Amino acid sequence: MEIDVTDAAELPRHVAIIMDGNGRWARQRGLPRVEGHRMGIRAVRAVVECARELGIPFLTLYAFSVENWGRPENEVSTLMALLREFLLKELPDLVRHRIRLNVIGEAEKLPSYVREVLDRTLALTAGHTDMTLTLALSYAGRNEILRAARKLAEDAARGRVAPGEITENEIAARLDTAGMPDPDLVIRTSGELRVSNFLLWQTAYSEFLFTDVLWPDFGKTEFLQALDEYSRRHRRFGLTEEQAEPPSGGL
Ligand code: IPE
Ligand code: IPE
Numbered sequence: 001m002e003i004d005v006t007d008a009a010e011l012p013r014h015v016a017i018i019m020d021g022n023g024r025w026a027r028q029r030g031l032p033r034v035e036g037h038r039m040g041i042r043a044v045r046a047v048v049e050c051a052r053e054l055g056i057p058f059l060t061l062y063a064f065s066v067e068n069w070g071r072p073e074n075e076v077s078t079l080m081a082l083l084r085e086f087l088l089k090e091l092p093d094l095v096r097h098r099i100r101l102n103v104i105g106e107a108e109k110l111p112s113y114v115r116e117v118l119d120r121t122l123a124l125t126a127g128h129t130d131m132t133l134t135l136a137l138s139y140a141g142r143n144e145i146l147r148a149a150r151k152l153a154e155d156a157a158r159g160r161v162a163p164g165e166i167t168e169n170e171i172a173a174r175l176d177t178a179g180m181p182d183p184d185l186v187i188r189t190s191g192e193l194r195v196s197n198f199l200l201w202q203t204a205y206s207e208f209l210f211t212d213v214l215w216p217d218f219g220k221t222e223f224l225q226a227l228d229e230y231s232r233r234h235r236r237f238g239l240t241e242e243q244a245e246p247p248s249g250g251l
């Protein structure tokens with residue numbers, strides 16, 4: 001299948017992915033869930049490489065939700081160990097390709113043996129500007145909005161902002177994603193049709209793409225297909241077709 005995503009104007013600037021289906025992938029093969037997570041890391045590598053080659057500047061991956069802490073202890077600890085292993089293995093490539101690692105969520109909740117590697121990776125890649133790879137770790141959209149609301153309330157109590165003058169920008173600037181563009185495209189694998197507390201504020205006008213493919217089976221081909229579908233969507237942002245895409249060609 002020939003997919004034309006070479007037109008940079010049609011590419012999303014920010015792709016966010018809800019990587020789902022690792023457990024089912026493993027179960028279908030009679031393997032323990034952890035094997036699904038292990039294979040999921042391969043999919044992460046493929047997608048990061050593809051996004052980098054295409055020049056997509058922001059890629060955000062939902063790797064672990066606040067709600068995921070409620071999973072059986074052995075699954076949580078395996079996921080943490082895999083995360084640490086991923087960060088250690090990935091660092092040379094992040095440096096080579098000048099990719100900045102970024103985290104959203106309550107990273108301080110992660111065990112210290114993960115945080116240590118995470119903090120080091122964040123510091124060593126902080127100056128990179130070619131691409132930003134954001135991992136959502138111990139992340140939940142409502143929790144992020146709640147923390148932003150607390151910051152705003154503190155600033156208001158200290159007289160730094162007047163309640164009547166709070167704008168959307170004031171809120172956005174206090175979210176973990178401050179300074180990042182909103183996702184243009186959100187992909188969710190595994191056939192589930194829900195957002196599961198992901199980027200609730202930021203996806204107000206994102207395009208959503210749901211695929212039945214389980215995350216460990218998601219690769220370059222599936223990513224390119226998603227980008228191809230995105231390039232054929234018409235984003236109107238509440239306006240009419242004519243306003244959003246003037247017939248004279250708004251290039
Ligand atoms: C996604 O796969 C990975 C995480 C949420 C950490 P799941 O582990 O949710 O896999 P399923 O949904 O049970 O198949
Ligand atoms: C969403 O997947 C979280 C991540 C991909 C990290 P879940 O598997 O946790 O979501 P639900 O439980 O199906 O909504």
Ligand code: MG
Nearest residue numbers: 020021022023
């Ligand atoms: Mg799941």
